[in-house]
Amino acid sequence: MTSHPLKPCTSPGCPNRVLGGRCEWHTKLAGQQRTHWRELYGDDWPRIRLEYLCRHPWCLLCGRMASVADHHPRGIRLLILQRNPDPHADRHLRPLCHSCHSQETGKHQPGGWNAR
Numbered sequence: 001m002t003s004h005p006l007k008p009c010t011s012p013g014c015p016n017r018v019l020g021g022r023c024e025w026h027t028k029l030a031g032q033q034r035t036h037w038r039e040l041y042g043d044d045w046p047r048i049r050l051e052y053l054c055r056h057p058w059c060l061l062c063g064r065m066a067s068v069a070d071h072h073p074r075g076i077r078l079l080i081l082q083r084n085p086d087p088h089a090d091r092h093l094r095p096l097c098h099s100c101h102s103q104e105t106g107k108h109q110p111g112g113w114n115a116r
Contacts, residue, residue: 009021059097079092
């Protein structure tokens with residue numbers, strides 16, 4: 001039986017070494033994030049998002065094709081904390097392209113996922 005050298009985990013910045021892919025910790029974390037997303041948005045969100053983008057196909061900020069249904073001005077977490085009965089209503093959403101969504105997220109949530 002030959003032994004192969006261990007490779008770095010494919011998650012950026014992770015010091016763990018594995019035979020290939022992600023380490024056990026990052027694999028478990030990815031599964032928890034998917035579960036958290038479903039708990040936060042609900043099972044109907046993919047359908048609601050697609051229907052909203054069909055009705056509002058253009059980015060509100062730049063006019064390009066929209067690909068993101070952004071909760072604005074209050075985020076989904078705040079709407080849920082306020083016990084809003086319909087957090088995915090059109091009045092809580094705005095259509096954005098990926099680029100504008102990234103810029104808006106960077107402006108209003110500095111640090112974001114990359115805060116260290």
